[in-house]
Amino acid sequence: MKHRPSATGVFTFIAVVFLYAPVLVVAVFAFNGSGRLSFPIDSLSFKWFQKLFADPAFSAAFRTSLEVATVTAIIAGVVGALAAFAFTRMNSRTLSVVEVASRLPVMIPPLMLGVALLTAMDYADIVPDLKSVTLGHIIYVIPFVVIIVVARLRTLDPEIELAARDLGAGGLETIRRITLPIMLPAMIGAGAIAFAFSFDELLITTFTSGLEPTLPMYVVSRLRRTIDPSVNAVAFVMLFIPWVALGIAYLVMRRSLGAIRRGAGTVDAGAEVS
Amino acid sequence: MKPSRRLAALLATPLAIVLLVGVVVPGMIFVVYSVFTFRLRQVHPGFTLDSFKAAITTAVYRTYAVNTLRIAIPVALITTVAGFALAHHIAFRAKRTKNLLLALVTISMLGSYLARVYAFRTLLGEHGVINETLISAGIINDPIGGLLFSRTAVVVAEVNLLLPLVTLLIYAGLMGIPRAMQDAGRDLGAGGFEVVRRVTLPMVGPAVLAALAFAFFLSVGDYVTPVLLGGKTSATIGIAISDQLRVTGNYALGSALSILTLLGFVLAYLLLRWSFRTAKLLPEVST
Numbered sequence A: 001m002k003h004r005p006s007a008t009g010v011f012t013f014i015a016v017v018f019l020y021a022p023v024l025v026v027a028v029f030a031f032n033g034s035g036r037l038s039f040p041i042d043s044l045s046f047k048w049f050q051k052l053f054a055d056p057a058f059s060a061a062f063r064t065s066l067e068v069a070t071v072t073a074i075i076a077g078v079v080g081a082l083a084a085f086a087f088t089r090m091n092s093r094t095l096s097v098v099e100v101a102s103r104l105p106v107m108i109p110p111l112m113l114g115v116a117l118l119t120a121m122d123y124a125d126i127v128p129d130l131k132s133v134t135l136g137h138i139i140y141v142i143p144f145v146v147i148i149v150v151a152r153l154r155t156l157d158p159e160i161e162l163a164a165r166d167l168g169a170g171g172l173e174t175i176r177r178i179t180l181p182i183m184l185p186a187m188i189g190a191g192a193i194a195f196a197f198s199f200d201e202l203l204i205t206t207f208t209s210g211l212e213p214t215l216p217m218y219v220v221s222r223l224r225r226t227i228d229p230s231v232n233a234v235a236f237v238m239l240f241i242p243w244v245a246l247g248i249a250y251l252v253m254r255r256s257l258g259a260i261r262r263g264a265g266t267v268d269a270g271a272e273v274s
Numbered sequence B: 001m002k003p004s005r006r007l008a009a010l011l012a013t014p015l016a017i018v019l020l021v022g023v024v025v026p027g028m029i030f031v032v033y034s035v036f037t038f039r040l041r042q043v044h045p046g047f048t049l050d051s052f053k054a055a056i057t058t059a060v061y062r063t064y065a066v067n068t069l070r071i072a073i074p075v076a077l078i079t080t081v082a083g084f085a086l087a088h089h090i091a092f093r094a095k096r097t098k099n100l101l102l103a104l105v106t107i108s109m110l111g112s113y114l115a116r117v118y119a120f121r122t123l124l125g126e127h128g129v130i131n132e133t134l135i136s137a138g139i140i141n142d143p144i145g146g147l148l149f150s151r152t153a154v155v156v157a158e159v160n161l162l163l164p165l166v167t168l169l170i171y172a173g174l175m176g177i178p179r180a181m182q183d184a185g186r187d188l189g190a191g192g193f194e195v196v197r198r199v200t201l202p203m204v205g206p207a208v209l210a211a212l213a214f215a216f217f218l219s220v221g222d223y224v225t226p227v228l229l230g231g232k233t234s235a236t237i238g239i240a241i242s243d244q245l246r247v248t249g250n251y252a253l254g255s256a257l258s259i260l261t262l263l264g265f266v267l268a269y270l271l272l273r274w275s276f277r278t279a280k281l282l283p284e285v286s287t
Helices: A007-030 A047-053 A056-089 A093-101 A110-123 A130-154 A158-166 A171-200 A215-224 A230-273 B005-033 B050-057 B059-093 B098-110 B113-124 B129-136 B151-175 B179-187 B192-221 B225-229 B237-248 B251-278
Strands: B037-039 B042-044
Touching: A007 A230, A007 B059, A007 B098, A007 B113, A007 B151, A047 A056, A047 A230, A056 A093, A056 A130, A056 A171, A056 A215, A056 A230, A056 B005, A093 B005, A110 A130, A110 B005, A110 B192, A110 B237, A110 B251, A130 A171, A130 B005, A158 A171, A171 A230, A171 B113, A215 A230, A215 B113, A230 B098, A230 B113, B005 B251, B037 B050, B037 B251, B050 B059, B050 B251, B059 B098, B059 B151, B059 B192, B059 B237, B098 B151, B113 B129, B113 B151, B113 B225, B151 B192, B151 B225, B179 B192, B192 B237, B192 B251, B225 B237, B237 B251
Parallel strands: none
Antiparallel strands: B037 B042
């Protein structure tokens, strides 16, 4: 019997095409040999990328964004993971207040977060620079980091840590050999998400940035002027870098999760033999 | 292992400081600014409701508010309906393609926001892909104007931006429904659509409400898409707020407009929740 596509199946197909067609079109035209935006494209070329990387404004913005995203990922990853550890291992009223507060930035539109930061800097006479940009990004990504690491730590039975203690491991050794290996994949994943979100952030950055534009701000300033096809190449870079970061994190996570599972497997097997 | 209370406090302190410095304190300063006076291009301490008065009585802000709603309401409705259909298909219909579809939706959500907005400019522009391709194919002679820089372009792009998130929110809700409930509905003689309406929807109501509210509020807060893709009728309240802060420097008015917008969110959410409750799409309140 021939498989007949269902109505919802057809709709799903259309929806996926709708989600991907625009970015795929941009990706294709980033490699277009001619300057005309018309299908079919006549030749493949890297000339728009060459033109782009020859533009000092692009290079500077690109470097700025990489720096800000890296610092954001490291600080948000460490700060969020430390707190997530406390949230899942300790009970106190203050801690639950902080945990609830850590979700605030998702519930406030980025526009308002940016506006509030700008107002506060005006009040305190702080001149916006890359530090304020990074602070804005850390705030934006920290809820995701906390949620991801907390979710991971909650899957770990605290009894395992107690068992390690009973077997004679000290507090630090337990953290190093049990807790950290379990947290690490989540920290890497959360860090990659923080990097990706920071690299693309614009709604807060508009308000917190000083004289050094990030890559999204460079794109917006280019879009306000006349557009030439090299913007397709910028869009390709913007699309590509976060996806690569997330892809690497995904592979690392899968490998280390696999290693933990295999490790657990050998323990089980050993128990069976004895 | 039971870390001491002091250790726990030490671990959570950096996060608490970040939240205080980055959200709580700026938020308070921002609220206070809304009652300050704006004179000689500067904000001065004091107490006045002038900014709120200006925000409410100035006709142009009412136009902006209407524009905002005319973008955000269609965006929220379309993404929620489409997201529900998509999530429902992924959760219950797609068998072999389920993981692929979930991955595609997630990857799309994590794809660059700005690249996707820009993509619509490449597609819809006067010399964009659609026009140029149609012209070189000989279907049209002159570019179709008005594809870009219109409210429709903004709505289409924002649906594209928000659909993945909304789909995943509803999908998470759908996964919480015991499969047996739907089977029971079908056994009792309900058709496919009736099962969705009378069994699935009421159980996934909270997730749908959350998705709808999220889409609405992210659309209202997005002041970049309307600038890059919208025309004269797409000036939104977000653009007004951003201009007050970045161009005019009237922090007081910008902050009053923001507070009114946030109040609008709360009202809109309560209204939505009330209508969901009236339509019996939320579980009964147990308390």
